[in-house]
Amino acid sequence: MxxxxxxxxxALSRFWRxxxxxxxxxxxxxxxxxxxxxxxxxxxxxxxxxxxxxxxTGAKMAAPSLxxxxxxxxxxxxxxxxxxxxxxxxxxxGFMSALLSMTIGTVxxxxxxxxxxxxxxxLLRITDWFLVLPSLVLALVLAAILGGGxxxxxxxxxxxxxxxxxxxxxxxxxxxxARPYIERSRALGAGHWHIMTRHxxxxxxxxxxANTTLQVASAIVAESxxxxxxxxxxxxxxxxxxxxxxxxxxxxxxxxWYVLAPGLCIVAVVMAFTLCGRALEAxxxxxxxxxxx
Amino acid sequence: MTERRExxxxxxxxxxxxxxxxxxxxxxxxxxxxxxxxxxxGEGEIVALxxxxxxxxxxxxxxxxxxxxxxxxxxxxGGAPLSYSSRALKAYRREVQLVLQDPTGSLNPxxxxxxxxxxxxxxxGMSDERDRVVSALARTGLRPPERFLHSYPHELSGGQRQxxxxxxxxxxxxxxxVADEPVASLDASVRxxxxxxxxxxxxELGLSALVVTHDLGLAWNIADRVAVMYLGxxxxxGPVEQVLRSPTHPYTQALLSVLPESPSPVVLSGEPPDPTxxxxxxxxxPRCQVLAAGAAARAGVxxxxxxxxxxxxxxxxxxxxxxxxxHYAGARLE
Numbered sequence: 242m243x244x245x246x247x248x249x250x251x252a253l254s255r256f257w258r259x260x261x262x263x264x265x266x267x268x269x270x271x272x273x274x275x276x277x278x279x280x281x282x283x284x285x286x287x288x289x290x291x292x293x294x295x296x297x298t299g300a301k302m303a304a305p306s307l308x309x310x311x312x313x314x315x316x317x318x319x320x321x322x323x324x325x326x327x328x329x330x331x332x333x334x335g336f337m338s339a340l341l342s343m344t345i346g347t348v349x350x351x352x353x354x355x356x357x358x359x360x361x362x363x364l365l366r367i368t369d370w371f372l373v374l375p376s377l378v379l380a381l382v383l384a385a386i387l388g389g390g391x392x393x394x395x396x397x398x399x400x401x402x403x404x405x406x407x408x409x410x411x412x413x414x415x416x417x418x419a420r421p422y423i424e425r426s427r428a429l430g431a432g433h434w435h436i437m438t439r440h441x442x443x444x445x446x447x448x449x450x451a452n453t454t455l456q457v458a459s460a461i462v463a464e465s466x467x468x469x470x471x472x473x474x475x476x477x478x479x480x481x482x483x484x485x486x487x488x489x490x491x492x493x494x495x496x497x498w499y500v501l502a503p504g505l506c507i508v509a510v511v512m513a514f515t516l517c518g519r520a521l522e523a524x525x526x527x528x529x530x531x532x533x534x
Numbered sequence: 535m536t537e538r539r540e541x542x543x544x545x546x547x548x549x550x551x552x553x554x555x556x557x558x559x560x561x562x563x564x565x566x567x568x569x570x571x572x573x574x575x576g577e578g579e580i581v582a583l584x585x586x587x588x589x590x591x592x593x594x595x596x597x598x599x600x601x602x603x604x605x606x607x608x609x610x611x612g613g614a615p616l617s618y619s620s621r622a623l624k625a626y627r628r629e630v631q632l633v634l635q636d637p638t639g640s641l642n643p644x645x646x647x648x649x650x651x652x653x654x655x656x657x658x659g660m661s662d663e664r665d666r667v668v669s670a671l672a673r674t675g676l677r678p679p680e681r682f683l684h685s686y687p688h689e690l691s692g693g694q695r696q697x698x699x700x701x702x703x704x705x706x707x708x709x710x711x712v713a714d715e716p717v718a719s720l721d722a723s724v725r726x727x728x729x730x731x732x733x734x735x736x737x738e739l740g741l742s743a744l745v746v747t748h749d750l751g752l753a754w755n756i757a758d759r760v761a762v763m764y765l766g767x768x769x770x771x772g773p774v775e776q777v778l779r780s781p782t783h784p785y786t787q788a789l790l791s792v793l794p795e796s797p798s799p800v801v802l803s804g805e806p807p808d809p810t811x812x813x814x815x816x817x818x819x820p821r822c823q824v825l826a827a828g829a830a831a832r833a834g835v836x837x838x839x840x841x842x843x844x845x846x847x848x849x850x851x852x853x854x855x856x857x858x859x860x861h862y863a864g865a866r867l868e
Contacts, residue, residue, distance in 0.1 A: 248684075420639055421634050421635075421636055421639035421640045422639060422640050422641055422642045424601070424632075424634065424640075425632065425634055425640045425641075425699065425702070426653060427601060428599055428601060428627065428631065428632035429627060429631075429653055429654040429657055429702065429703075429706070430623075430624045430627035430628070430654065430657045430658060430706075431653070431657050432620070432624075432657075435657060439653075440642055443644055444644070
């Protein structure tokens with residue numbers, strides 16, 4: 242299947258050519274690659290012992306210096322070190338809960354768009370229910386009931402944020418299902434599974450990809466918010482650091498580094514994901530591109 | 535065409551609709567899209583179903599394929615009523631296949647020709663997938679088949695795409711093709727090729743076909759028998775020469791009169807037909823030019839035209855008789 246490979250490569254290079262035209266998307270991608278690389282390299286270049294409050298070496302709330310480029314926190318730990326290790330938790334929760342949310346949203350959306358009658362009605366009512374529910378409150382309750390831990394936070398964010406995705410995917414599914422090749426496939430004897438996986442899913446996949454990227458951004462914000470409100474995973478994350486700075490009155494006592502470091506990181510990463518998501522959407526969604534394929 | 539019909543001989547019907555009704559809910563009202571239809575396609579026979587848009591011919595075709603369930607009446611295949619269990623329907627798909635109007639829309643733009651043609655065999659778990667694809671493509675005139683296997687639909691011409699769609703149907707070795715306006719979206723030059731292909735497939739494989747069309751010229755070129763549909767009901771049916779050369783139903787006469795070579799066109803007046811409001815009496819009477827001209831009154835059937843419904847026309851495959859559902863035509867015969 243050499244030809245298939247050549248075609249895939251051409252498609253990929255065409256995608257890259259279109260994506261390159263999205264200047265903001267390129268900046269976003271650059272920031273993301275840097276952030277992910279730093280998060281992955283952190284255990285190799287830093288010593289996790291510095292994260293232990295009992296073995297912290299710095300002074301309390303010390304201003305940035307050569308030893309501690311971003312200052313220290315209330316127990317003398319390096320804020321730079323905490324920001325680096327915190328990025329791992331924030332990004333992991335962001336990615337995983339976005340993945341969970343997209344999976345639930347895509348499956349529900351395709352099923353609600355493909356099936357008619359009561360299946361679709363029930364799925365849509367459930368979707369509506371999650372859509373109107375204040376998701377942050379629900380996530381907070383879920384996190385409190387299920388107890389602390391990274392997977393709990395992932396679950397709490399993922400389960401509460403899929404509804405708008407499901408709506409979006411359902412709309413796209415309906416438009417794909419109206420095409421004549423679905424009718425042809427049905428006349429050939431295709432069942433629900435065949436139509437959903439062979440025709441609908443490949444058609445909604447670009448939309449899913451673009452939406453996942455946007456979802457990661459909002460999941461990181463959600464994680465930070467949950468951590469700030471006290472529902473954290475038990476590990477240092479950016480949101481957890483903000484919570485700490487608030488608890489110890491860092492802003493009022495002039496320890497700006499404690500607030501700004503995690504705050505700016507959240508802004509930068511969320512913005513990068515949003516830029517990438519928008520660029521992907523513009524490249525992959527034929528409706529936004531204005532050309533139907 | 536005459537000799538083909540003689541070769542076919544008198545055999546039973548392969549695909550048959552018996553007193554078929556299909557209704558839809560349309561803005562709170564019942565739309566009777568198919569309102570009592572008898573239709574039969576014999577083995578190796580090509581039947582044309584002719585009518586204007588909205589007359590229910592596509593719904594009838596979809597119901598014959600089992601894609602739509604009849605409200606009442608039945609679809610018979612090989613003499614047995616169609617079962618709507620998913621297993622039975624899947625088996626039925628190998629016997630009766632569909633060719634749609636728009637070959638561009640009928641092919642998934644993300645699938646290659648090979649994937650498009652192999653879709654049927656894959657669904658039915660047939661083992662010799664590649665051989666089937668290659669031979670189906672060759673049968674539809676895409677030669678050499680290997681050249682087309684890895685093409686995408688957008689790289690093909692409209693005629694080639696329709697051949698791919700037909701090949702996709704043939705890959706299942708069906709016995710009946712239901713073609714819904716198979717050439718309506720093609721260039722005139724390609725049209726003839728696709729029609730010749732359908733005729734060749736009938737001769738080579740003994741394939742029966744129901745060709746749904748609004749084009750009387752197409753019916754004339756390809757069909758053995760023709761059924762003219764108006765507002766959910768077949769109003770005239772019979773051998774193609776009889777129906778198209780000497781039509782007895784005023785609606786068929788009006789359709790034929792607007793062909794370019796006809797001397798005096800009859801332009802139908804009145805509202806276009808609405809399946810949610812089927813008129814009483816003869817369903818064609820509000821637009822009937824024979825009634826409007828007073829000929830029906832002179833024949834003494836005007837009252838019946840306006841109030842007495844007509845019986846559903848009987849059909850049998852390979853029948854040499856033509857029938858028309860018309861009070862006026864009936865009165866003149868007597």
